[in-house]
Amino acid sequence: MSSTNNNVASNIIQILANLPDFLRKPMLQNRLKEFYAMSDEDRRETITMALSGAPMIDPNKLSVLFRTWLEVLSEFDAEKRVIMFQTYCRQILANARQIEKLDFKLLTATFLSLDQKQRERLTDSLQEVLFSFPNRNEILKLVPEDSLKAIGLK
Template sequence: MEFFSLSEPDRKEVINNALEAGPTIPFPNFSKLFKTWLKILTTLTEEQREGLFSAYIVEISQSPQKLITFNLDGILEIFLTLDENEKEILANTIKKIINNLDEDAKRRILVVIPDNAKKHLRF
């Protein structure tokens, strides 16, 4: 919740720090943190969830290489362990954000998302 009270530059810094640190965390530890984060996101309002995911997605669309260093197949596996309602909530928000990007940003995002993840997000 603290994220929403930060200034835009501070939000960007938090996101960049997370994107930089994520791949350096041993995956068993990362997977627990990431699953907890996803579960918490499903309890936020759609507006809050959209604001947080948008900030990440916009940053990744500007620098797609930041996502490449992550274990994307492992991240998808974590997502798939969520219950159906949680997966639906998150997938709908992510899809909405990506579909609202301009075509160039959307293309840059979709290039780095693995095909098996696109299938689960219904792209």
């Protein structure tokens, strides 16, 4: 991916992260609805851009955005959550180096700050994807043990 695309992704993520919550949440809801209307190729490109842009964002801003994204994602039905996690898993395997730059401690703490019902919905969908994913061990090797414990995989 070109550095121009990385900058665009980083700028979009930065803008979303800087929005006040009352604007960020509906904006993310709309972005996710658009995501599900995309072709598989466009979904993959969107996820690749998000993965490449995320490490360039201030960690505290990223945490706020990640939390809102998780909250919104938890409101979608299980089928849509599975699509999201499958797409992320495929793109993580295709671009494993990108997630090495992510602060998993911060992202895990953000996930754990959700309410129990939200965490359960998300972990159920993620576990469903991982248990049926052919290369799940390659993905699991990329994720720190504390993060795997947080989603019930260790």
